[in-house]
């Protein structure tokens with residue numbers, strides 16, 4: 502992996518959508534054979550740096566026809582709090598699996614008992630079982646009540662259960678695969694056509710493939726039917742005016758929602774913690790949960806704004822406006838923005854508190870730590886004078902005096918940070934968490 506940003510920083514940059522970035526990661530991890538490497542159609546002959554939607558450089562291609570080289574590993578799509586041990590490059594998995602017969606089981610939902618029986622049967626003559634969970638969207642409609650991170654966790658629990666019960670006598674591995682299935686790979690061309698799931702599993706070392714993604718399991722069908730029966734009982738046996746009350750009684754989420762504003766230096770951990778909180782909420786509440794990330798928002802809502810004081814102020818106030826609308830309608834909005842100025846944060850608080858709960862989280866990770874992380878090589882550029890008005894280096898950060906929560910991600914682990922933010926949300930009056 503190359504970290505020599507001085508070599509790449511002058512090259513043209515291409516920001517990838519999430520699925521395109523997944524495709525690049527598959528190629529970098531060796532899950533797509535070398536002759537199927539995606540190439541950047543938009544820049545067919547030139548050099549290019551590929552960035553993910555948070556502007557983190559993920560790969561570089563030095564010249565047309567050259568292979569992509571990794572710059573940084575991407576975070577785990579589908580939730581930072583999904584087990585990161587499951588995110589392994591295909592070549593590392595192949596090394597672990599070795600040459601023996603291996604069964605690759607493709608999973609995009611929580612596996613039902615009916616599917617487990619088939620899996621156990623197929624696993625009789627193999628040396629390893631690979632449970633490959635697809636963590637990228639789009640996910641099938643019947644699986645939408647569980648997040649991708651939830652599928653990874655459920656699959657890991659299945660692995661433990663299969664091993665503990667002795668139903669599968671060989672090692673079982675869980676691998677989280679960033680699979681851009683069905684994605685419109687707009688800017689990436691795949692010579693020879695898109696790879697299939699079968700090819701993908703074989704690239705991870707499977708010699709036999711059991712695809713559980715083709716149709717919902719019997720367990721899923723039964724679950725859906727039970728839900729429909731419940732709806733039918735409500736409709737048949739209660740006055741229409743009362744149905745809504747009963748139907749929503751299980752669903753947390755009555756009443757207004759909240760905005761959580763994560764403020765802090767670049768690299769302090771705002772996005773990482775915000776996304777982990779979102780992931781946790783998505784698995785436990787039925788409210789709409791949205792992440793508005795400063796540098797993602799800058800591609801659309803705040804496109805064209807710079808980093809002078811006025812632009813930052815506009816940016817933060819726009820985000821606050823949108824966030825307060827969603828929160829007023831019952832959603833929970835996790836905003837990750839540097840938001841360096843007191844006045845703008847106060848504006849977001851005022852606007853939100855008129856309609857919903859508000860929590861200000863200061864991610865107070867020390868500058869030295871943020872700078873040492875320098876995921877996006879921005880501090881190095883700022884120190885070199887190549888990036889003006891960089892927060893903490895050449896642009897001010899006004900430390901909040903009204904933070905409801907103060908985190909320091911050089912000290913606090915992600916799980917602890919998530920728990921602290923959830924407690925603050927409860928204290929802000931958000932029910933059903």
Ligand SMILES: Nc1ncnc2c1ncn2[C@@H]1O[C@H](COP(=O)(O)OS(=O)(=O)O)[C@@H](OP(=O)(O)O)[C@H]1O
Pocket residue numbers: 556766767768772794795796799808812813814816817837838839840841877879888889890891892896
């Ligand atoms: N000059 C300068 N100063 C600070 N940050 C810079 C700058 N130029 C680009 N970037 C990238 O933009 C991301 C911060 O955008 P925000 O919208 O959160 O900033 S602000 O709230 O408007 O101040 C920030 O993202 P994070 O690292 O996620 O904070 C940087 O990637």
Ligand SMILES: Nc1ncnc2c1ncn2[C@@H]1O[C@H](COP(=O)(O)OP(=O)(O)O)[C@@H](O)[C@H]1O
Pocket residue numbers: 765766767768769770771772773774837874876910911912913914915918
């Ligand atoms: N305890 C932690 N909490 C959050 N991030 C952490 C932690 N420890 C290390 N990190 C790393 O710090 C970096 C924070 O980056 P990011 O979340 O994008 O910050 P920001 O959004 O504030 O720019 C990530 O690479 C993350 O993996």
